Amino acid sequence: MNAKKESKKPPKDNLVHFSIDGRRVQAQPDWTILETARAHRLHIPTLCFHPAIHPWGSCRLCVVETRLNDKVEVTASCLTKPVAGLEVLTHSSRVMNVRRWVLEMLLAECPASREIKELAAQYGVTSTRFAILDPEEECLKCGRCVAVCHEVVGVQALTFGSRGVAKKLETPYRVPNNACIGCGCCVSVCPTGALQARLDTVRGDLSRRTGHGFAH
Ligand code: FES
Incomplete structure (x- = not known):
């Protein structure tokens, strides 16, 4: 059949x-x-x-x-x-x-x-x-820096404070903290040059804290 x-x-x-x-x-x-x-x-x-x-x-x-x-x-x-x-x-x-x-x-x-x-x-x-x-503002508040710090680096050194036109990039609760390890990930993902000056400040802080400069 x-x-x-x-x-x-x-x-x-x-x-x-x-x-x-x-x-x-x-x-x-x-x-x-x-x-x-x-x-x-x-x-x-x-x-x-x-x-x-x-x-x-x-x-x-x-x-x-x-x-x-x-x-x-x-x-x-x-x-x-x-x-x-x-x-x-x-x-x-x-x-x-x-x-x-x-x-x-x-x-x-x-x-x-x-x-x-x-x-x-x-x-x-x-x-x-x-x-x-x-x-003088260069930051467009896109949130890339906040997200990469949290999701990729695994710390929360950055956040946004306030809302609307008053929205600003800040440390959590506007309190200085040691969460930032100065890795520069936030700068590398920033679509404008807004974070470079801030990172330079952080690098200076870390140099003073550890006694070592950063390798570029
Ligand atoms: S909303 Fe899609 S890239 Fe910003």
Whole structure:
């Protein structure tokens, strides 16, 4: 008797299939849109994202437009996981408007930052309508330094104090402490030069404490 062979369906992968700027891409189930874009060498600008730490979603520069059926959204790509069939646009007019608005706010937040000025200029943003509170400020409060100190180095030498426009990088409870080991991880992940001066101060403190300088 000829046993009829069962027709086999192609094996299902567990990847998420969707598109970015019209290109078909595949994501591992736990990847975000940003991770997928990077894996496929597609550029989405970021400031607060760093692969060594959990995404915070604080800067919103990584926004993309997503379309699924009739639903259109603008969302942070570093926090959003794709679903099958999603269409992602990384440079639509909606996206560019949001990025320009974000950059205008950052020009007011950290007006002394050369990096932010250069980035803003790439988007045609050279001035800001928002109030500048501190013309010397370089920190954009992205949170990378706080997160790397906690998640990677394993200490909590830094935190954010206050909220809103008063938000500031500080030591916990604004009390000087010995938690900082002067490793420089915070400086290395800072997207602006904001932390270099602070680290130099820490290095000086440690030199005085231990009697040894730091090797550069
Ligand atoms: S990089 Fe996604 S919100 Fe900052």
